[in-house]
Amino acid sequence: MDHFSYRNGVLHAEDVAIPAIAEAVATPCYIYSAATLTRHARVFRDALAVLPSTHIAFAVKSNPNLAVLKLLAGEGYGADVVSAGEMDRALAAGIPAAGIVFSGVGKTAGELLRGLQAGIGQFNIESEEEGVELAAMAAGLGLTARAALRVNPDVDAGTHAKISTGKAENKFGVAYDRAAGIYARLSALPGIEMRGLAVHIGSQLSSLDPLEAAFAKMGDLMRAIRAQGQVITHMDLGGGIGVPYKADEVFPSPAEYAAMVARVTQDWGVTLMFEPGRVIAGNSGVLVTQVVRVKEGVAAPFVIVDAAMNDLARPALYGAWHDFWAVTPGGDKMVANIVGPICESSDTFAMGREIDVMQAGDLAVFRTAGAYGATMANTYNSRALVPEVMVHGDQWAIVAHRIDPATILAAEQVPDWLK
Numbered sequence: 001m002d003h004f005s006y007r008n009g010v011l012h013a014e015d016v017a018i019p020a021i022a023e024a025v026a027t028p029c030y031i032y033s034a035a036t037l038t039r040h041a042r043v044f045r046d047a048l049a050v051l052p053s054t055h056i057a058f059a060v061k062s063n064p065n066l067a068v069l070k071l072l073a074g075e076g077y078g079a080d081v082v083s084a085g086e087m088d089r090a091l092a093a094g095i096p097a098a099g100i101v102f103s104g105v106g107k108t109a110g111e112l113l114r115g116l117q118a119g120i121g122q123f124n125i126e127s128e129e130e131g132v133e134l135a136a137m138a139a140g141l142g143l144t145a146r147a148a149l150r151v152n153p154d155v156d157a158g159t160h161a162k163i164s165t166g167k168a169e170n171k172f173g174v175a176y177d178r179a180a181g182i183y184a185r186l187s188a189l190p191g192i193e194m195r196g197l198a199v200h201i202g203s204q205l206s207s208l209d210p211l212e213a214a215f216a217k218m219g220d221l222m223r224a225i226r227a228q229g230q231v232i233t234h235m236d237l238g239g240g241i242g243v244p245y246k247a248d249e250v251f252p253s254p255a256e257y258a259a260m261v262a263r264v265t266q267d268w269g270v271t272l273m274f275e276p277g278r279v280i281a282g283n284s285g286v287l288v289t290q291v292v293r294v295k296e297g298v299a300a301p302f303v304i305v306d307a308a309m310n311d312l313a314r315p316a317l318y319g320a321w322h323d324f325w326a327v328t329p330g331g332d333k334m335v336a337n338i339v340g341p342i343c344e345s346s347d348t349f350a351m352g353r354e355i356d357v358m359q360a361g362d363l364a365v366f367r368t369a370g371a372y373g374a375t376m377a378n379t380y381n382s383r384a385l386v387p388e389v390m391v392h393g394d395q396w397a398i399v400a401h402r403i404d405p406a407t408i409l410a411a412e413q414v415p416d417w418l419k
């Protein structure tokens with residue numbers, strides 16, 4: 001459910017007509033709906049209320065915009081961060097350090113230090129080597145790092161290969177069979193308090209079955225580790241719930257997810273931690289674009305839009321589908337290829353798609369662009385870094401300014417020997 005809808009034939013974000021924003025900010029630009037974000041945050045949080053003790057850490061990588069983080073901080077969300085840069089954003093948004101989980105397969109020594117100094121709530125360590133390094137660093141500073149060991153449960157998430165993370169061959173976590181031994185050795189070190197296990201098997205999951213299988217395996221491992229004498233007070237179940245990108249798709253609801261978690265974890269006696277990203281932010285955003293021109297094609301015309309793969313990378317990266325809606329549809333349909341201006345054939349949003357009839361100058365949106373959208377943007381082809389807007393009722397504000405090619409050019413210089 002989201003707050004993007006047509007009123008008198010014009011697509012609105014909450015109470016604001018999208019053409020008004022497009023005119024003021026220019027296109028392409030992202031628009032987030034605060035009401036949609038708030039709603040998703042509450043639905044997820046309320047669903048988990050059936051569980052005895054929980055902590056929800058929003059996966060910052062899905063949408064790191066400061067205003068988005070500020071809104072979620074106000075809803076009581078912590079943050080799951082994967083770099084010092086994301087940690088700084090979460091702290092800047094007012095998320096308490098104690099509510100931040102530091103994940104990531106390649107945290108540098110500098111990042112571990114920054115996390116320790118900030119008083120991060122939990123480090124999810126991804127190898128024995130990282131745990132040893134963190135423990136030594138913390139002990140040297142007279143600190144204790146709270147940590148969970150990320151385990152690779154060797155479960156197929158059944159999602160796109162590039163966003164699967166829980167198969168044995170993936171780079172994430174420690175091997176399931178080695179985890180109990182690593183946990184015991186790290187628990188014996190000064191400077192580190194091993195308090196639990198973490199798992200995250202992938203993103204955009206359409207079924208709860210792989211999650212349930214992974215959680216059941218984690219429960220077995222938790223019992224085995226406790227039986228060998230170590231303590232486990234926290235279990236981090238990661239993120240991964242998918243969202244519908246097409247109107248007719250059905251995904252597990254937060255309530256169904258919570259019921260499954262309650263069933264699997266009923267005798268665990270731990271604080272359960274969650275790292276949702278897409279399910280909170282995905283449907284809360286759209287990418288607004290303007291048609292540059294429509295060009296004749298062989299099988300279908302090309303609708304060339306002013307947004308490109310540098311602004312929204314998911315179709316080029318994963319072959320992802322984003323619904324494409326005219327902002328002021330006339331009622332007629334056409335079959336077209338939707339492409340951006342970038343000089344790569346991968347800069348294609350859709351082929352042979354039935355869409356509203358579009359002409360040069362028309363506005364349209366790519367829907368469900370609130371997660372893994374603006375955060376993956378870059379400036380390829382010397383394009384601007386795309387701006388972001390947030391709507392709240394009848395108010396709206398720019399929450400990330402467009403960074404023009406001239407600003408990026410100004411950061412470059414020619415060495416003396418070429419002058």
Ligand SMILES: *Cc1c(COP(=O)(O)O)cnc(C)c1O
Binds near residue numbers: 080239277
């Ligand atoms: C990406 C990621 C998440 C969030 O995944 P979603 O599919 O967006 O919910 C959570 N935890 C970790 C460790 C991640 O890498």
